Amino acid sequence: MNFDLTEDQSLLQSAVREFAENVVRPRAAVIDQSGEFPKDLFHQAGQLGLAGVSVPVEHGGSGMDVVAYSIVIEEISRVCANLGVILSVNNSLVCDPIEKFGNADQKTRFLEPLAKGEKLGCFALTEPNAGSDAANQQTRAVSEGGHWKISGQKVFITCGSDADVCVLFAMTSPEKKSRGISAFLVDAASPGFDRSRHQVKLGVNASGTVEIFLTDVLVPAENMLGNEGDGFKIAMSTLDGGRIGIAAQAVGIATEAMEAAVRYAKARRAFGKAIAEFQVIRFYLADMATDVDAARLLTRRAAAVKDMTKKNGGRYGLEAAEAKLFAAEMAQRVTTKALQIHGGYGYTKEYPVERNFRDARITEIYEGTSEIHRLIIAREIFRDAGLAIG
């Protein structure tokens, strides 16, 4: 087993770190406070090949592997969780399903500009009554003269404020339940496609989270992604990949908080010495470092397994769920301890650790809550044991 990055992955990591430190860091705290969607940073990231990291070069991407993709999301999220999730959505929830399920025409029209970062995508699955219970879709699509007419409401749509293209899920045959859901590629400029103002949140406040209202939106029949009725499977398999991105985001946020805690512990003096000399602080930091490392290993393993399934087939949902569950919960522990090490200063806006603490919280909720991940992992355990339940 080799834990070293390849030469390409190392070079990519250095280039992304430089971009993150020089271009993104000066904006991170500012957009956290203003909530301004950093579309210019997304386009710049696109020019560096970060909008479609593992999309094949012939479709506008960088043609790298999924491990490389996880490194990109970790490095960007370390500095700015907002840009981290924006890139994660565009790469894994938008480009990925078009690459996997799209036809040649859809790849030319949609995937190429998305993978180059010329256009931005969003993924519209969640509804007011279809969060964890994602199959309970109320948005309806009705076939009408070469088009699908779509009406309904979506909520908590990351990047929704600025997206040009929306991977959208709607019921085409309600009586078939999850087998009656279909996926569509929707031009966000279509008449009847309306968005709310930004939903103001605890963290990742500049990620363009909006509600989307669809009123008789006409989508050409050729914009259906995959076959009619395949939408739920497309959504679920897409989220398997998306969860690797969120695990990497959690690792990035936690790494930043831990490094800040180390710096603070060396500089802050109490009782006549640096607090880094107290055993309690050293033990906190030892646990934090172990936690971050374990989460990074689980995340890169999930990415490596996804890479293997691209060549050999098979599934990686279990590895992705374990990585997302562990990394998200790890990020709560690590950012909480990092804030504690900073004492009262950690609770102020003078130090960025409070932003890491707030940003980490969402990783336990979006792209499947920790509770849903335990459900998925338990199902896999029983499937492997030959006991199919639920």
Ligand code: CAA
């Ligand atoms: N890959 C392919 N197919 C899958 C699959 C997967 N990973 N998981 C399930 N399916 C298939 C099943 O095989 C089944 O197929 P058949 O009909 O042929 O038997 C079908 O889908 C239905 O599966 P389930 O019976 O497991 O469905 P369920 O209703 O019990 O739901 C669930 C399962 C795991 C709870 C699912 O609803 C879920 O993952 N919920 C969480 C939703 C979520 O993560 N939302 C995130 C929104 S996006 C977001 O958050 C983005 C952002 O902001 C950044």
